[in-house]
Amino acid sequence: MAHVCIHWFRKGLRLHDNAALMAALKDCKELYPVFILDPYLHHTQVGINRQRFLIGALKDLDCSLRKLNSRLFVLRGKPEDVFPKLFNMWNVTKLTYEYDTEPYSLRRDEKVASLAKEHGVDVIYKISHTLYNIERIIEENNGKPPLTYKRLQAIVQNLGPPKKPIPAPTLENMRDVKTPHSEKYEDKYRIPTLEELQLDSKFLGEELFPGGEQEALRRLDEHMKRTGWVCSFEKPQTSPNSLSPSTTVLSPYVTFGCLSARTFWWRLTEVYRGRKHSDPPVSLHGQLLWREFFYTCSVGIPNFNKMNQNPVCTQVDWDTNQRNLAAWREARTGFPFIDAIMTQLRQEGWIHHLARHAVACFLTRGDLWISWEEGQKVFEDLLLDGDWALNAGNWQWLSASAFFHQFFRVYSPIAFGKKTDKNGDYIKKYLPLLKKFPPQYIYEPWKAPRSVQQAAGCIVGKDYPHPIVQHEQISKKNIQRMKEAYAKRSSDNNESPIKKQGVKRKTPSVIDMLQKKIRKE
DNA sequence: AAGTTGGTTGATAGA
DNA sequence: GTCTATCAACCAACT
Numbered sequence: 001m002a003h004v005c006i007h008w009f010r011k012g013l014r015l016h017d018n019a020a021l022m023a024a025l026k027d028c029k030e031l032y033p034v035f036i037l038d039p040y041l042h043h044t045q046v047g048i049n050r051q052r053f054l055i056g057a058l059k060d061l062d063c064s065l066r067k068l069n070s071r072l073f074v075l076r077g078k079p080e081d082v083f084p085k086l087f088n089m090w091n092v093t094k095l096t097y098e099y100d101t102e103p104y105s106l107r108r109d110e111k112v113a114s115l116a117k118e119h120g121v122d123v124i125y126k127i128s129h130t131l132y133n134i135e136r137i138i139e140e141n142n143g144k145p146p147l148t149y150k151r152l153q154a155i156v157q158n159l160g161p162p163k164k165p166i167p168a169p170t171l172e173n174m175r176d177v178k179t180p181h182s183e184k185y186e187d188k189y190r191i192p193t194l195e196e197l198q199l200d201s202k203f204l205g206e207e208l209f210p211g212g213e214q215e216a217l218r219r220l221d222e223h224m225k226r227t228g229w230v231c232s233f234e235k236p237q238t239s240p241n242s243l244s245p246s247t248t249v250l251s252p253y254v255t256f257g258c259l260s261a262r263t264f265w266w267r268l269t270e271v272y273r274g275r276k277h278s279d280p281p282v283s284l285h286g287q288l289l290w291r292e293f294f295y296t297c298s299v300g301i302p303n304f305n306k307m308n309q310n311p312v313c314t315q316v317d318w319d320t321n322q323r324n325l326a327a328w329r330e331a332r333t334g335f336p337f338i339d340a341i342m343t344q345l346r347q348e349g350w351i352h353h354l355a356r357h358a359v360a361c362f363l364t365r366g367d368l369w370i371s372w373e374e375g376q377k378v379f380e381d382l383l384l385d386g387d388w389a390l391n392a393g394n395w396q397w398l399s400a401s402a403f404f405h406q407f408f409r410v411y412s413p414i415a416f417g418k419k420t421d422k423n424g425d426y427i428k429k430y431l432p433l434l435k436k437f438p439p440q441y442i443y444e445p446w447k448a449p450r451s452v453q454q455a456a457g458c459i460v461g462k463d464y465p466h467p468i469v470q471h472e473q474i475s476k477k478n479i480q481r482m483k484e485a486y487a488k489r490s491s492d493n494n495e496s497p498i499k500k501q502g503v504k505r506k507t508p509s510v511i512d513m514l515q516k517k518i519r520k521e
Numbered sequence: 522a523a524g525t526t527g528g529t530t531g532a533t534a535g536a
Numbered sequence: 537g538t539c540t541a542t543c544a545a546c547c548a549a550c551t
Contacts, residue, residue, distance in 0.1 A: 148528080148548060236530030281529045290529080354530060361531095405546040409531045416531075479544090486546065 002029035002176070003122075005094040006086060008079075008112075009035045009072070010105070011129055012098035013057040014213040015064050017165035017260035019126035024096040025169055031177050032090055033065055037076045037192065040104065047381045048199045049349035053211035057256050058191045060212025068171060070179035073189040080111045087119040090180075094122045098257070101134055101299050102388045131162035131261050131292050134299045145300025147312065147403065149281055152293045165263040205347045209252055209384055216253035223248045224267050231277040233284050240354035241337070241417050241426035248284070249350055251385035254291070261288055294393030297403075305392040307373060312402040316485045318364070318371035325370050327468050328363050329378050331431075334460075334467035337417040337443055338362050340430040347430075349384035360398035361411040365482055367469050372399040400482060407482040410475045414443045433458050 007024040013035075015021065024031060035058060042054070062072035075082050086092060095116050100109065113123045127133050137155055138145050146152040194201045209215075224230060238246040253259040268284050271277075280286030303310040307318075327333050331342035341355045351359075356379075362368065363375045372395040379395075380386045393403070400407035417426070424442030428435040434445060436456035441448035446460045446467060453459050460466055 150528080151549070234529080238530090240530090283529095286529075357530070400546080403547095404528080405548090406528080406531085406544095407546065408544055409546095411531065415533090483544090483546085490547095 001027070001093075003027055003094040004030040004032075004090055004092050005096065006032045006034050006083075006090070006092050008095060008097040009033060009061065010097065011100060011255075012257035013061050013211075014216070014258050014260065015061075015068075015168035016213065016217070017128055017263050018098070018168070019128050019166060020096040020098050020124065022166060022169060022173070023124045023126060024094065025173050025177055028094070028177050030090070031070055031174075031179050032073055032086070032092070033061075033070060033179070034073045034075060034086070035061075036079050036082055037074065038079060038108075039077070040108075042197075045381060047349070048194065048201070048203055049382065050384055050386065051194060051197055051199055052201075052204060052207065053209065053252060053256065053349070053384050055191060055194065056207075056211030056215075057213070057258050058211075060214050060258075062191060064168075064213065065179075068169060068174045070174065070177070071181070071185075071189075072191070073185070074191050075189065079108055080115060083112050083115055084119065087116070087121055092119070092121050094124065096124045096126075098129055099125045099127045100129060101295060128260060128262070129257060130295050131265060131288060132156060132159060134292075134296050137292070137296050138300045145296045146293070147297070149290070149293055152289065152296060153280060156289065156292070161269070162262050162265050164266060165260050208348055209249055209350060211252070211256065211258065213253075213258045216250065216259035219248070219250060219253065220259060220264065220267060223250070224271055227271055227275070230268065230271045230284060231275050234278050234282040235287060235353065236282060238352070238354075239420040240352040240358065241340075241421045242352075243425060243429055245350070246352060252350065255385045255387045261291065264288060291387075291390060295389045297393055298389035305373070305376065305388065307371065307401065310402075313396055314401045314485055314489050316365075316371075316399075316401065316482070319369045321368065321370060324368045324468055325363075325374055327465070328359070328368060328370070328375075332465050332468075333362070333413075334446065334465040335362070335413040335443075335471075336424070336427045336431055336434055336445065336464075338413050340427045343430040345379075345382050349382060351383075356394065357398055358411050358413065358416055360395060362413055364395075364399035365407055365478055366410045367413070367471060367474050367478070369474075369478055369481070372396060372401060375399075405486075407486070408479050410479065412475075413471055418443060431464075433463060 005024045005028045007021050012018060012020070042051070058072060058074065065071050075086075095112075097109070100106070109125070116123045136159070137152070140155045140159065141151065146155060235247070250259055250264065254261055254264065265285065265288055277283065280289050297312075298304045301310065301312055307313050307315060328338070328342065331339040331346070333339055338359055341351055341359050344355070345351045360372070360375055363370050364372050376391055376395045379391050383391070396402040397404045423439045424437070427442055434442060434456070436458065437445055437448060438452065441452060445453070445458070445464060448456070448460070458464055
């Protein structure tokens with residue numbers, strides 16, 4: 001029996017390494033590739049740069065599908081409202097999609113799958129957003145997510161390398177598959193413009209990172225050609241404030257699924273083959289494993305994007321200070337390094353990982369003592385690669401709320417950037433009003449004598465703000481506050497130890513068996 | 522079971 | 537420019 005099939009694109013906006021799409025093409029007579037603009041996920045609060053990236057990715061996908069004599073159908077509304085109508089209208093018999101571990105997605109997909117069942121529609125989903133089946137990693141760790149990178153590494157080492165990616169469908173795969181075309185479909189299911197999403201494109205800067213699978217693969221090729229660079233890549237050695245990105249900026253493409261993490265992984269393996277190369281955690285393979293690490297945590301730890309009711313998150317009495325939060329968000333802290341980073345973030349939608357460290361530390365435990373949840377919201381809005389699991393995990397890391405605990409190591413908003421940009425060229429690029437300051441004052445313009453400020457054409461307090469905090473004093477005070485939060489944490493844990501243990505496995509895990517074997521030998 | 526080890530990416534001073 | 541000790545002393549996992 002030949003199926004009428006909907007393939008539902010959500011993340012995974014690509015044709016390559018798309019196992020669910022390939023499953024859709026099996027025994028299929030009619031295929032409807034669908035994308036739904038979900039008001040929960042694609043509301044107007046999501047930044048304009050991200051929306052532009054999404055629209056680019058959808059256009060690219062539609063273009064690739066048309067080359068296969070198909071097309072993309074874009075719909076709007078809550079998926080649980082949209083699907084029953086589609087099931088009836090198109091007489092659908094099969095629904096396929098890529099598995100998604102986010103809490104909202106799991107709830108959504110459960111609803112849609114049960115509606116599909118009611119309509120007699122088969123549901124098939126495949127894992128291809130992550131390197132591994134995340135649940136399997138947790139299982140291997142006795143039902144608990146590993147809380148250290150080392151532990152995750154041990155588990156995936158025993159699981160073996162990730163699955164090999166599968167090729168994109170070809171015209172041959174599409175031979176017996178039709179996508180019904182109709183004049184009225186063209187307008188009804190077309191990709192929206194920014195204006196239709198109530199966004200004004202006059203606020204947009206140059207499109208440095210266009211969305212889409214083709215651009216993702218082009219960018220991957222471009223970087224994989226740099227054999228020496230790839231093999232010697234060490235993330236901590238890359239610069240947060242170079243004038244053009246010091247890393248690949250493939251993250252937005254992986255976030256939206258324009259690039260498969262497994263495709264990236266295996267391309268790296270090819271480049272590494274027979275050559276001396278760096279290793280996790282600092283290598284490019286290592287970066288993909290960090291993603292896997294935070295995905296695993298986000299699945300295994302309840303309330304992962306919150307402080308309250310989050311069992312791994314240190315409870316901290318963060319301040320509520322709307323003025324300071326706004327100053328941080330809007331790049332008016334008076335610290336040029338911080339403000340330049342926040343400007344780049346807003347304009348371009350991407351900043352280097354270490355730049356994220358600097359501004360995240362500044363907002364939370366370092367200076368402003370504002371909750372990491374506030375920073376998380378701003379990043380989700382502005383980052384092209386804003387990813388629910390990675391954003392929550394990294395904010396907890398940087399605020400020393402979980403995973404990272406050496407809270408006495410505080411980034412200096414003045415000294416940190418100087419290591420890789422002594423002249424402050426990065427600051428001058430993003431804060432051009434400071435461009436005439438001499439290098440010795442560019443990181444702390446308030447220290448420049450009045451005459452220097454006048455010569456630079458920028459008076460601190462008038463043209464550029466005074467620093468909103470005194471870093472030296474406030475960071476010392478904050479270290480003490482962190483110390484108290486940790487002390488309270490351990491005393492609370494002693495009173496009522498948190499049951500962190502997971503479900504006992506019926507069968508021993510691969511790791512347990514391996515450890516037994518090692519003990520025997 | 523208590524003590525040890527290591528932790529992707531701190532800042533600073535001094536050799 | 538590179539390296540090391542110091543600052544204070546965290547947690548998770550391992551032994």
